[in-house]
Amino acid sequence: MPLLQSIVHRLDPTLDGERLTVTAAPGPADSNDDTMAALVSKLADTYNTKAKGWGRFASEGEQAGPLVAWLDAYSKGELEFEALSTQLTERLARELQETLSVGGYLVIAHQRQGDTETFFFALLHQREGIGIGEAHQAVPAAQLNTQQLTLAARVNLTQWQQGSGAGSQQYVSFLKDRGAKKLADGVAAVLGMEEGIDAPAETRTLLKAFSDYVESEDLDEEASREKTDTLVDYAHEQMRRGEPMTLEELSGLVDEQAPKAFYEHIRNADYGLSPEIPPDKKTLSQFRRFTGRAGGVSISFDSHLLGSSIEYDEGQDRLIIKQVPKQLKEQLAKRKE
Structure with missing residues (x-):
């Protein structure tokens, strides 16, 4: 997945914990930086496995925000990627200062995969680890935790730019952990989006x-x-x-x-x-099939049918089938003839 643009800023809470400060990167990463590309790829893989909210940019009203205008200016070459990333980071700092108590590195990236371009950002935390130095001795080694994301979001730029007529209406997504509702709501507000689907x-x-x-x-x-x-x-x-x-x-x-x-x-x-x-x-x-075979009897059914058209009486060790398949009923009827 080609990495077109990327940059890393830092967010830190003040000592009193009342606001977040931004330490901006000196500039974007080299577009040919393989290590940066590998990092963004790992983050994307982790992001894809997490529960998310989906929707689109709000066109007007309180939900609409400046991000859509920034992305539009960036896509037209009127706003540099570094300026876009800084504006986004500062807005996140203002919006999340009451919900984000731990600092981290905000990775922002513009990627292309095939014909699709995406804009992605994720907050990473760094943890202390141990490595082996040049003298073959154990040395402290800080590591980024790419498996546990605090916040992240992605905009499918290609689908968004196609418009409502031909494009998807689910082109914006963000992490939506039930245990961090306020944080998720804050990110949605920064995105200026309206959720469109459960x-x-x-x-x-x-x-x-x-x-x-x-x-x-x-x-x-x-x-x-x-x-x-x-x-x-x-x-x-x-x-x-x-x-x-x-x-x-x-x-x-x-x-x-x-x-x-x-x-x-x-x-x-x-x-x-x-x-x-x-x-x-x-x-x-949770969607799987229950199957079993014994004594000339073979049974198979989708798990979600248990409790509706199929009941299991554990005490009596029996299955109750409320809706007998048509083919089976016909075979049973022919047996009586």
Whole structure:
């Protein structure tokens, strides 16, 4: 992933803890700095695995902020990257001075991957470690903790610049840890964005729609498993890339012979899903199939059906199936004939 521009500023709380001070970098990093590129890549990988809020820039009102104007001026060559980064850091310092009690290094980067350009920033903390020096002796060695981000956000510049007609409406994202709500709200305010989607809820609804679709198609176990694997693999790939799932693209992957079938199922049943859904890692991790085989009996079903159409009575050691698959019912009916 080519690193077009990058810089690192420092944020520190004052001794009284009432405000944050900014120590600006002397200048941007060299665009050919492989170490800096590796750092930003690690941060992006960590960011992609975290829970996030998604949305777009607010067009007007109290939510709108100056960042969109700064990015616009930067994209037009009217504002230097260093000036943009300094303005952003100073605004973060003012907005977060009451919620951020620990200092750190603010890494800001402009990247390109394929045809997509992104603007990314993340606050890193440094921890003390131990290394081996030139004399082969143990020496103190400070290390950046790239696995635990305090705050981070990303703007998909390409999608934003495409506009509402052709572009995504989920092009801004930020870390949204439930244990740091005030901090997340502060970052959202700095971004000047409006959240447009509840990723966990949308992911749950998508999985429900998928299970309904598989049942309506009356697929055998192998075909059902293949389609489930396709959905999960696609979701994890989008998560790795830091991009939302697209319903039309997913539909084509789920059934290559009828690429519109799953998409039409969603629309016809009116699940209320957005065209693009940021995959939620926790929700996906809970989406799996229970399977078992013993004494000539083979059972397999999606985990989310447990408690609704399927019940497990642990005391009696039995499963209660409330909605018998159509194919099975037909076979049972023929047996009586």
